[in-house]
Amino acid sequence: xxxxxxxxxxxxxxxxxxxxxxxxxxxxxxxxxxxxxxxxxxxxxxxxxxxxxxxxxxxxxxxxxxxxxxxxxxxxxxxxxxxxxxxxxxxxxxxxxxxxxxxxxxxxxxxxxxxxxxxxxxxxxxxxxxxxxxxxxxxxxxxxxxxxxxxxxxxxxxxxxxxxxxxxxxxxxxxxxxxxxxxxxxxxxxxxxxxxxxxxxxxxxxxxxxxxxxxxxxxxxxxxxxxxxxxxxxxxxxxxxxxxxxxxxxxxxxxxxxxxxxxxxxxxxxxxxxxxxxxxxxxxxxxxxxxxxxxxxxxxxxxxxxxxxxxxxxxxxxxxxxxxxxxxxxxxxxxxxx
Amino acid sequence: xxxxxxxxxxxxxxxxxxxxxxxxxxxxxxxxxxxxxxxxxxxxxxxxxxxxxxxxxxxxxxxxxxxxxxxxxxxxxxxxxxxxxxxxxxxxxxxxxxxxxxxxxxxxxxxxxxxxxxxxxxxxxxxxxxxxxxxxxxxxxxxxxxxxxxxxxxxxxxxxxxxxxxxxxxxxxxxxxxxxxxxxxxxxxxxxxxxxxxxxxxxxxxxxxxxxxxxxxxxxxxxxxxxxxxxxxxxxxxxxxxxxxxxxxxxxxxxxxxxxxxxxxxxxxxxxxxxxxxxxxxxxxxxxxxxxxxxxxxxxxxxxxxxxxxxxxxxxxxxxxxxxxxxxxxxxxxxxxxxxxxxxxxxxxxxxxxxxxxxxxxxxxxxxxxxxxxxxxxxxxxxxxxxxxxxxxxxxxxxxxxxxxxxxxxxxxxxxxxxxxxxxxxxxxxxxx
Numbered sequence: 033x034x035x036x037x038x039x040x041x042x043x044x045x046x047x048x049x050x051x052x053x054x055x056x057x058x059x060x061x062x063x064x065x066x067x068x069x070x071x072x073x074x075x076x077x078x079x080x081x082x083x084x085x086x087x088x089x090x091x092x093x094x095x096x097x098x099x100x101x102x103x104x105x106x107x108x109x110x111x112x113x114x115x116x117x118x119x120x121x122x123x124x125x126x127x128x129x130x131x132x133x134x135x136x137x138x139x140x141x142x143x144x145x146x147x148x149x150x151x152x153x154x155x156x157x158x159x160x161x162x163x164x165x166x167x168x169x170x171x172x173x174x175x176x177x178x179x180x181x182x183x184x185x186x187x188x189x190x191x192x193x194x195x196x197x198x199x200x201x202x203x204x205x206x207x208x209x210x211x212x213x214x215x216x217x218x219x220x221x222x223x224x225x226x227x228x229x230x231x232x233x234x235x236x237x238x239x240x241x242x243x244x245x246x247x248x249x250x251x252x253x254x255x256x257x258x259x260x261x262x263x264x265x266x267x268x269x270x271x272x273x274x275x276x277x278x279x280x281x282x283x284x285x286x287x288x289x290x291x292x293x294x295x296x297x298x299x300x301x302x303x304x305x306x307x308x309x310x311x312x313x314x315x316x317x318x319x320x321x322x323x324x325x326x327x328x329x330x331x332x333x334x335x336x337x338x339x340x341x342x343x344x345x346x347x348x349x350x351x352x353x354x355x356x357x358x359x360x361x362x363x364x365x366x367x368x369x370x
Numbered sequence: 371x372x373x374x375x376x377x378x379x380x381x382x383x384x385x386x387x388x389x390x391x392x393x394x395x396x397x398x399x400x401x402x403x404x405x406x407x408x409x410x411x412x413x414x415x416x417x418x419x420x421x422x423x424x425x426x427x428x429x430x431x432x433x434x435x436x437x438x439x440x441x442x443x444x445x446x447x448x449x450x451x452x453x454x455x456x457x458x459x460x461x462x463x464x465x466x467x468x469x470x471x472x473x474x475x476x477x478x479x480x481x482x483x484x485x486x487x488x489x490x491x492x493x494x495x496x497x498x499x500x501x502x503x504x505x506x507x508x509x510x511x512x513x514x515x516x517x518x519x520x521x522x523x524x525x526x527x528x529x530x531x532x533x534x535x536x537x538x539x540x541x542x543x544x545x546x547x548x549x550x551x552x553x554x555x556x557x558x559x560x561x562x563x564x565x566x567x568x569x570x571x572x573x574x575x576x577x578x579x580x581x582x583x584x585x586x587x588x589x590x591x592x593x594x595x596x597x598x599x600x601x602x603x604x605x606x607x608x609x610x611x612x613x614x615x616x617x618x619x620x621x622x623x624x625x626x627x628x629x630x631x632x633x634x635x636x637x638x639x640x641x642x643x644x645x646x647x648x649x650x651x652x653x654x655x656x657x658x659x660x661x662x663x664x665x666x667x668x669x670x671x672x673x674x675x676x677x678x679x680x681x682x683x684x685x686x687x688x689x690x691x692x693x694x695x696x697x698x699x700x701x702x703x704x705x706x707x708x709x710x711x712x713x714x715x716x717x718x719x720x721x722x723x724x725x726x727x728x729x730x731x732x733x734x735x736x737x738x739x740x741x742x743x744x745x746x747x748x749x750x751x752x753x754x755x756x757x758x759x760x761x762x763x764x765x766x767x768x769x770x771x772x773x774x775x776x777x778x779x780x781x782x783x784x785x786x787x788x789x790x791x792x793x794x795x796x797x798x799x800x801x802x803x
Contacts, residue, residue, distance in 0.1 A: 099486060103485075103486055103763075104486055104487075104488055105486050105487045105763065124796065193627030193635075194627070206626075206630050207630070208630045209629040209781075210576050210777060210781075295576065297576060297774070298576055299774075310766075313454065313457075313458055315461070
């Protein structure tokens with residue numbers, strides 16, 4: 033940055049000199065980049081790479097399987113290969129696994145779709161210039177600021193048999209018992225909590241759109257609906273896709289909201305993380321690691337598909353975006369200097 | 371070039387051998403630490419690991435010990451409120467063989483799991499005065515006939531009933547059998563003020579409480595979930611009778627929202643005056659009887675032993691035990707501290723301050739205590755006849771299976787026979803050995 037800014041000031045002679053050393057300079061820069069990045073990569077390997085590999089290694093072992101003659105648990109790990117994985121897909125546990133898998137997928141689909149629609153609406157409202165806009169923005173963000181476990185408690189109170197939800201609906205729905213209403217309760221609480229997140233990211237995207245584009249559209253006679261689908265949505269798409277991707281990754285590993293709102297071990301809301309947690313809390317760490325590894329692969333697959341199918345241009349757009357300001361900056365700096 | 375790795379190897383071997391022998395030495399002192407009183411050695415500061423102390427009284431009790439034992443101070447380590455989180459943290463501490471925890475406050479159902487995993491030091495039976503304690507509570511601290519924990523508080527379910535309504539309906543005393551209870555309900559419901567009241571409530575939500583309700587129903591009918599031989603025993607007519615009681619009670623006599631009510635939800639329901647009979651823990655007595663307006667039934671209820679199919683029923687035994695971590699230092703101090711906290715004096719003070727049920731039998735007959743806690747005689751009787759929940763090393767899996775199948779039976783997703791045979795086959799591998 034300093035070189036680009038000082039280069040115009042130094043004049044053409046100085047600017048010509050580095051051009052001659054071009055090749056070695058590129059190599060040097062690369063080496064420097066690698067050197068500067070290596071601590072980051074090392075930290076990433078330590079905090080992400082190692083746990084993933086350690087988790088996978090753990091999933092190949094089993095321990096504490098039997099009792100000896102005195103009633104003590106036999107100590108030591110036993111290598112079981114892929115035994116923990118095959119066990120997941122067999123018998124009773126296969127039912128539990130596919131139930132949790134479909135619950136996880138169901139929550140992901142429903143909540144992300146609802147959140148996106150509501151979040152975009154929230155962003156459009158927050159974008160409008162009106163009196164008390166700051167207040168509206170702040171209040172929309174409140175649900176996102178509440179810790180998930182607390183909002184779980186809050187909603188449990190609302191959804192209890194004599195709670196606010198039934199009072200408003202004038203129904204007697206057993207939301208917090210194990211059944212379909214429990215699924216709905218989780219979706220409602222989750223959407224309430226996380227729509228502001230999408231709203232916030234989309235709002236940031238909206239504010240990047242230049243006002244004059246809308247002026248031009250208005251001059252050309254485009255109505256609000258046309259403006260939304262032809263201008264707002266395409267231009268806000270990169271920000272929206274990032275927000276949706278984040279939400280998907282987040283909801284795929286949902287644990288605390290259903291656990292607090294409905295409880296653990298409830299068929300209708302059990303997610304993959306909850307099964308892994310149950311296994312771990314019953315000391316079957318190998319099996320828990322196997323569930324976690326399967327979930328990890330599922331999340332990685334979804335993220336890959338999402339980026340490939342919808343967001344292939346997430347990175348492309350992002351690159352253009354970062355390139356543009358860089359091209360602009362020296363000119364601005366020059367203008368400021370003069 | 372060749373020598374270096376070899377030298378390196380020898381060094382590594384030596385280091386390994388050293389560390390292994392060191393480890394082995396620790397293990398001898400730790401895991402087999404129950405061979406006799408001699409192995410509970412070491413004096414000095416210790417820690418007391420317990421769930422969140424809601425009464426705020428525990429510290430005062432420890433202050434008493436600390437002033438008497440300035441060189442063997444006890445520090446409280448408070449774990450979360452949720453029993454599962456407490457168990458989780460204690461297990462984490464044990465699997466890392468940390469000496470941070472000395473005396474553990476264990477739920478009665480954890481004893482088998484903790485003892486079987488060698489996380490507890492075996493206690494010398496002869497050196498602890500167990501003769502003064504209720505026999506049912508002592509059993510919960512044992513695993514395979516060896517003592518691993520000393521009972522400090524107890525708990526058992528009782529039948530709360532609306533004395534005022536029963537009297538008005540001309541009923542002389544609390545019901546002893548289910549049939550009597552349903553008949554009483556029919557009579558009480560004829561009163562105008564009890565027209566909309568629900569008859570009975572015991573917890574049937576899919577939590578640990580479901581296991582407790584199942585144990586009470588099945589044991590009252592003379593069956594058991596896991597038989598005396600350690601094998602599941604759900605293919606018996608008694609087990610079926612017990613489950614059918616729960617199904618019938620839920621269908622015909624409980625509030626519609628029963629499956630969503632937890633212990634506190636049940637308490638609120640009873641306190642709002644909408645219930646005639648309720649199975650509940652002793653802790654509700656003081657709260658439901660308080661005259662600050664939070665309870666509509668203050669002074670209007672009494673307690674009795676739970677009814678059964680043909681006579682008095684069987685309550686489930688709850689409570690907490692104190693044990694010494696196998697990896698703790700200063701085990702001798704820990705044992706003394708357990709003796710102090712489970713002694714009659716400390717238990718009396720604790721009962722007065724927190725109304726937690728004691729394990730020392732004499733306190734239940736103490737006129738001063740009975741005056742303050744009128745339910746004590748009933749509770750003593752309930753504890754004496756109480757049965758523990760299934761004793762299993764894999765208790766977490768056992769209770770999850772019981773909860774699932776019983777919930778399906780009670781909510782009508784499965785007929786009783788089906789649920790029981792499914793549970794039998796689920797429990798078989800969990801209790802094998």
